Amino acid sequence: MPDMPPDDLDQIERWHFAIGGLDTQHEIMTLGGPFQLRRLRSFPSHEQLATSLTSLPVAGSIALYGEKILRHELVIDASRFEENTERIFPTAEAILAGLRIRTGAEIVCPAVCERSWSALRATPPNGCRAFHFERGLSHHTTAEPKLVLAEDIEWVRHNLAGLIKLTGNESFQTAVEALCTYMLASNDRMKVAQLWAGVEAIFDIEYELRYRLSTLAAKLLGSSGKESRAVYSEMKTLYGERSKIIHGKQLGKKKDAHEAKVREHISRIRSRLAQLLTKLIALGKVPTEEEFEEILFEE
Numbered sequence: 001m002p003d004m005p006p007d008d009l010d011q012i013e014r015w016h017f018a019i020g021g022l023d024t025q026h027e028i029m030t031l032g033g034p035f036q037l038r039r040l041r042s043f044p045s046h047e048q049l050a051t052s053l054t055s056l057p058v059a060g061s062i063a064l065y066g067e068k069i070l071r072h073e074l075v076i077d078a079s080r081f082e083e084n085t086e087r088i089f090p091t092a093e094a095i096l097a098g099l100r101i102r103t104g105a106e107i108v109c110p111a112v113c114e115r116s117w118s119a120l121r122a123t124p125p126n127g128c129r130a131f132h133f134e135r136g137l138s139h140h141t142t143a144e145p146k147l148v149l150a151e152d153i154e155w156v157r158h159n160l161a162g163l164i165k166l167t168g169n170e171s172f173q174t175a176v177e178a179l180c181t182y183m184l185a186s187n188d189r190m191k192v193a194q195l196w197a198g199v200e201a202i203f204d205i206e207y208e209l210r211y212r213l214s215t216l217a218a219k220l221l222g223s224s225g226k227e228s229r230a231v232y233s234e235m236k237t238l239y240g241e242r243s244k245i246i247h248g249k250q251l252g253k254k255k256d257a258h259e260a261k262v263r264e265h266i267s268r269i270r271s272r273l274a275q276l277l278t279k280l281i282a283l284g285k286v287p288t289e290e291e292f293e294e295i296l297f298e299e
Contacts, residue, residue, distance in 0.1 A: 020069035021107040023145040034080035043067035044120040052123035098156035105146035174201035
């Protein structure tokens with residue numbers, strides 16, 4: 001959440017969240033209602049950021065990312081929220097989570113501004129307020145941007161209300177946070193640990209973790225016996241790799257081979273976590289332990 005006094009919420013007509021990590025084929029993509037994803041036509045220089053924004057720390061953070069990464073902005077019309085302006089930022093977080101779940105994009109959203117980032121060039125000195133939004137390591141290696149298609153936007157729009165509702169569930173929220181912030185971890189080993197913490201939060205298993213987690217994931221994601229078996233085998237293998245990675249053991253004889261396998265592991269478990277979250281959104285809930293047992297033994 002932004003570091004700002006609550007009274008400021010009602011004084012801004014539109015919020016502009018700086019977005020990096022994705023690409024689009026359209027100038028504007030509408031998520032419905034007051035939400036739009038816009039491509040930035042221009043981007044302010046470091047000097048323009050420092051001059052126009054009231055916050056130098058925010059200006060510095062945005063400048064570190066730069067126009068090569070921050071190519072879009074999520075625009076939210078605050079007037080459409082009427083008396084519920086406190087919902088704007090949780091809704092923005094949910095939209096970003098939905099895009100991450102759906103596309104696999106390593107999205108960053110370092111700051112939010114009361115004006116379009118493209119318009120800062122024409123802003124008077126100290127004439128625009130901006131605030132940190134998702135804090136992280138602005139110098140971390142950024143993945144190639146993922147292309148967001150119209151069907152991705154439609155999926156987010158269709159599932160946004162359900163996603164927001166599910167964030168009230170602690171297990172779901174933990175899993176979403178793991179998916180949304182793992183790329184900010186200081187090293188690959190911690191990325192693995194964080195992604196697996198998200199998977200484990202969904203199932204809340206206290207014993208026989210590898211077997212039960214693999215089995216439940218297989219039943220939840222597999223639409224046939226063959227698919228379930230494939231998911232089960234992969235999750236068992238991944239869990240075995242997880243233990244070695246987290247405890248500092250090598251996955252290959254040489255350092256380069258080990259690092260390549262760890263990066264592959266991160267990609268595969270991130271994908272499985274996104275699939276699990278997608279399934280929970282479709283179900284509209286996180287099953288209880290008893291409901292998971294029913295899933296396990298259903299025909």
